[in-house]
Amino acid sequence: MADMPGAEHQQAVRLDDLTTAGTLASGHTVREDWEHLHAADTPPPRGPVPGIQVDGYFPAAGKLNTHHGWDHDAQFVLRLPDTWNGKLLVTAAPGIRRQYATDRLIADDALAAGYAYAATDKGNSGLDFHTAGDHPGDALVDWTRRLRELAVAARVAVERHYGSAPERTYVVGISNGGYLARVQLERHPELYDGGVDWEGPLWRAQGPNLFSYLPAVLADYPRYRDGGDTEAHARLIEAGLPPGSEFLWEVHHQAYWDLTQRTYRAVFDPDHPGPGLPSTGVPFAGPGQPGSDAAYDYASRPAAVHDAVARVQLTGAIGKPLLSFHGTLDALLPIQLHSDAYAELVAAAGRGHLHRQYRIEGGNHVDGFCDLFPGRLRPLLPAYKAVFAALEDWVERGTEPPSSRTVAWGDEVDDSDIRTW
Numbered sequence: 001m002a003d004m005p006g007a008e009h010q011q012a013v014r015l016d017d018l019t020t021a022g023t024l025a026s027g028h029t030v031r032e033d034w035e036h037l038h039a040a041d042t043p044p045p046r047g048p049v050p051g052i053q054v055d056g057y058f059p060a061a062g063k064l065n066t067h068h069g070w071d072h073d074a075q076f077v078l079r080l081p082d083t084w085n086g087k088l089l090v091t092a093a094p095g096i097r098r099q100y101a102t103d104r105l106i107a108d109d110a111l112a113a114g115y116a117y118a119a120t121d122k123g124n125s126g127l128d129f130h131t132a133g134d135h136p137g138d139a140l141v142d143w144t145r146r147l148r149e150l151a152v153a154a155r156v157a158v159e160r161h162y163g164s165a166p167e168r169t170y171v172v173g174i175s176n177g178g179y180l181a182r183v184q185l186e187r188h189p190e191l192y193d194g195g196v197d198w199e200g201p202l203w204r205a206q207g208p209n210l211f212s213y214l215p216a217v218l219a220d221y222p223r224y225r226d227g228g229d230t231e232a233h234a235r236l237i238e239a240g241l242p243p244g245s246e247f248l249w250e251v252h253h254q255a256y257w258d259l260t261q262r263t264y265r266a267v268f269d270p271d272h273p274g275p276g277l278p279s280t281g282v283p284f285a286g287p288g289q290p291g292s293d294a295a296y297d298y299a300s301r302p303a304a305v306h307d308a309v310a311r312v313q314l315t316g317a318i319g320k321p322l323l324s325f326h327g328t329l330d331a332l333l334p335i336q337l338h339s340d341a342y343a344e345l346v347a348a349a350g351r352g353h354l355h356r357q358y359r360i361e362g363g364n365h366v367d368g369f370c371d372l373f374p375g376r377l378r379p380l381l382p383a384y385k386a387v388f389a390a391l392e393d394w395v396e397r398g399t400e401p402p403s404s405r406t407v408a409w410g411d412e413v414d415d416s417d418i419r420t421w
Contacts, residue, residue, distance in 0.1 A: 002052050002054050002078065002080055002157055002160070002161045003157060003160055004054055004056055004076070004078055004153050004154070004157045005153050005156045005157065006058055006059075006149065006152075006153050007056040007057065007058055007076075007153070008056075008057055008058060008059045008060075008072075009056050009057055009070070009072075010054055010055065010056030010057075011054070011055055011056065012052055012053070012054045013028070013052070013053055014050075014051070014052055015028060015050065015051065015052070015053050016048055016050050017047050017048035017049055017050065018047075018049045018050070018051045018053060018079045018081060018107075018111050018117075019045035019046075019047040019048065019049050019107070019108045019111055019112065020034075020045055020103050020104050020107075020108055021044060021045045021047050021048065021108075022047065022048055022049075023053070023103070028053050028055070029100045029103050030067060030098065030100045033093070033097050033098050033099070033100035033101040033103070034097075034100060034101050034102065034103050034104045034105065035368075036366065036368035037094070037101065037102075037104065037105055037174075037366060037367060037368060038104050038105055038367050038368065038379075038381060039367045039368065039370040039371060039379040039381070040370075040371045042104070042367075042379070042381060045108040045109075045111075045112065046108070046109070046112035047108075047111075047112060049081050049082075049083075049111045049112055050081070050082050051079060051080050051081040051082045051111075052079070052080040052161070053077065053078070053079050053080075054077070054078040054079075054080070054157070055068065055075070055076070055077050055078075056075070056076060057070060057072045057073070057074050057075045057076065058074040058076065058146070058149055058153075059074070060072060060073040060074035060123060061073075062074075062123070062124055062132050064124055064125055064126045064128055064129060064131075064132065065098055065099075065121050065124075065125050065126070067098060067099070067100075073121065073123055073124050073125070073132070074120070074121065074123045074146055074149075075098065075099050075120070075121045076099055076118060076119065076120045076121070076150055077099050077100060077118070077119050078116070078117070078118045078154055078157060079107065079111060079116065079117045079118075080116050080157075080158070080161050080162075081111050081114055081115070081116070083114050084114055084115075084116060084162055085113060085114030085115060086114075086164070086166060086167040086168070087114070087115050087116070087166055087167055087168040087169070087170070088115065088116045088117075088118070088154060088155060088158050088166040088168070088169045088170070089106070089110045089115045089116070089117050089118070089169075089170050089171075089172060090117075090118045090119070090147070090150055090151045090154055090169065090170070090171050090172075091106055091117075091118075091119050091120075091171065091172050091173045091177050091181075092119065092120050092121075092122045092143065092146070092147045092150075092173055092176065092177045092180045093119065093120070093121050093122055093125065093176070093177060094173065094174045094175035094176050094177045094178075095175055095176055096125050096126055096127065096129050096263070097121075097125065098121040098125045098126075099119045099120055099121040100119070101119075102119060102173075102174065102177065103119075105174060105367075105381055105384070106172060106174075106384075107119070109385065116154070116158045116161075116162075116166065118150055118151070118154035119150075120146050120147055120149075120150040121146075122142070122143040122146050122147070122176070122180070123142040123143060123145070123146035124139050124142060124143075127259075127263065129263070129267075130263050130264070130266040130267045130270075130279065130280065135308075136267065136268050136269065136270065136304065136305065136308035137267060137268055137308035137309065137311040137312060138267075139267045140203075140267060140311075140312045141311050141312055143176070143180055143183075143312075144180060144183050144184070144187065144312070147171070147180050147183075147184060148184065148187075148188050148191065151169065151171065151184070151188075151191050151192070152191065155169060155191070168193045168395065168396065169191060169192050169193055170192060170193060170194055170195060170196070170388075170391065170395075171184045171185065171191075171192045171194075171195040172195060172196040172197075172198070172388065173195075173196075173197065173198065173200065174198040174199060174384075175198070175199055175200065175201065175333070175365070176200070176201065177198070177200070178196075178197040178198045178199055178200025178201075178324075179197075179200035179201050179202075179203065179314070180200075181195040181196060181197045181200065181322070182195075182197050182200055182314055182318070182322065182324075182342065183312075183314065185318040185319060185320050185322050186314065186315055186316070186317050186318050186319070189318065189319025189320045190319075192320050193320060193321075193395045194320050194321040194322065194323075194391050194394065194395045195320065195321070195322050195323075195391070196322070196323050196324075196325075196384065196387055196388050196391055197322055197323070197324040197325075197342075198324075198325060198326075198380065198384055198387075199325070199326045199327065199330060199333055199338070199339065199365060199380075200324070200333075200338065200339075200342070201333050201338050202314060202337065202338040202339075202341050202342050202345075203309060203312050203313045203314055204309075204313050204314065204341075204345075205306045205307070205309045205310035205313050206306070207298070207299075208240075208337040208338065208341050209298070209309060210260060210261065210264050210265075211261070211264075211265060211268075211296060211298035212298055212299075212337075213239045213240045213334070213337060214257055214260065214261040214293075215261060215293055215294055215295065215296040215297070215298070216235060216236075216239040217236060217239055217241065217257055218257055218258060218261060218293060218294035219286070219287050219294040219295070220232040220233075220235045220236050220239070221236060221249060221253050221257070222253075222286065224236060224249075225249070225250065225253075233246075236249075240334035240336060240337045241331055241334055242328055242329050242330065242331065242334055242335065242336075244329060245329045245330075245331045245364075247373060247376065248329065248331040248364065248369065248373070249331060251369070251372070252331045252332060256332050257332070258283055258284050258293070259283075260332070261293045261296070262280045262281050262283070262293050263280055265280075265281075265293060265296060266279040266280045266281075267308075268305055268308040268309055269301055269305045269308070272293075272296060272301070273290075273291040274290070274291065277290065277291040278291075281293050314342065314345060315345065315349060316342065316344075316345030316346040316347070316348060316349035316351060317346075317349040317350075317351055318346060318349075318351050318354050318355060319351075319354075320354065321354050321355075321391065321394050321395060322346075322354060322355050322356075323355075323356050323358070323387045323388075323390060323391050323394075323401060324339055324342065324343065324355065324356070324357045324358070325339075325357070325358040325359075325360055325380070325383050325384070325387050326338070326339035326357070326358075326359060326360065326363070327360050327361075327362065327363020327364050327365065327378070327380055328359055328360065328361050328362065328363060328406070329362060329363060329364045329377065330363065330364055330365045331364065331365065332365040333365060335359060339357060339359070340357070340359075342357075343355065343357040343404065355404075356401050356402070356403065356404050357404040358383070358387065358404065358405060358406075358407055359405070359406040359407065360378065360380055360383050360406075360407050361378070361406060361407060361408050361409045362376075362377060362378035362409045363377070363378050363379075363380045363383065364377045364380075367379040367380055367381055378409060383407070386418040387401075387418060389418065390402075390418040401418060402418060
C-alpha cells in the first residue's frame, strides 16, 4: 500500500479516519504523546479522513522508544489521505516526546486539509534521551539527521503512493520541533518550500541557550518563593523570565526547569556532577550541594562543552521562508532569549527578508496550562493555524505576510487570515 524507503521496519494499514478521532479508537496514535499540549476546548478534528497510515523505524542503535513493543529509536509515522492536496507536511516531536506528539496540534488539521503528513521521534526520546550517542552533543545532533532522513524518505513515499511528487513540502514544529524547523531551513533548504517555527529554543555556543539562564532560575526561585526575596525576584526577571509570568513559576519549577536543565546539560556536559554521581546530577539540589545544577556556570565550563553545543547551534542563515511565533509568557523558553534573539540572528545573517516573527501576548509554552489558569493565558494553536495559512499564501501565491509584530491580547486570532492581526 505504501513504502517508506530506508526503513528497517514498517507496517501499513488502511484506516477509516487518520485524525485522532479515528486513530485513538483504532489504536494508531498514543494519547500520552500529545496529552496536555492542547487546551481542553480545542475544537474536535474535522473528519473523517480515510487513508493509509505507515508506522515504522529507521536503522538505529538506541532502544529508548518503547512504542509498539519495538523498543527501537528513530520511529516515524506517515499518513497518506485518500483525498490529497498535492502537498507534504513534515515535523518532529517536541520536548522528549515521541512521534505522535503533534497529532492533535498539527496532524489533525493538516490531514483534513489534504496534506500527506510525516513525523519522527527525532531518533531518541524519553527521560533518558541524553544517553543516546557516544560523544557530547550526539543526542541533539541526531535530531537534525533524523528529520532530514524523514523528509527525504517521505517525499519518495508520497510520490510512489500518489504517482507524483509533492508540489510543496513544508517543515513545521513546536518547541524542539520548532528548533528543528529552523535547522532544516538553515542546513537543508533544498528539501522544503518554507516552514513554521512555534516557540523553538535557541542554541548558541556563546549563548543564549538553556544553560545561560536556567541555573540562575534554579538558584533564585526558591529564595523568592520561600522568603519573598525581592532581589531574587529581580534576578529571575534579569535572567529572562517574563514579567507577569510569576503565577506560572511554581508549576514550571516542579515540572520543567530542574528536569530540563539536568537532562539537557547531561547531553553536552555529563562530567559536571562529579565522580560517583549520575550524569544528570541530583534533582532540586541547591547551590553548594553535591551534583547541583543550580550552581552550574556554563561560561566557565571547558572548551569541549562549548564545542559540543556549537555542533547544534543555529546561524540564522535560512534559505527558505520561515514564520516564527512565540508566547510572551513562555516561562520555559523565554521569548527574548529564544525567539527575539533568533530574529536578530536571522537579520544579522542577511536573511530578514525570508523571516517574520510574531510575539503572541499572553501565550505560554504549553496550551494545556490554559486549563490550569483559566482567563490568564491565551492558547497558541489558533495562532499556529493563522501563521501556517500565511506561509501557504506567501509561498504559493506570493502574498507576503505582515511585518514582525506583537499580537496584543485583544486582537482576534483568525486561523484563516493573519491580516486580522
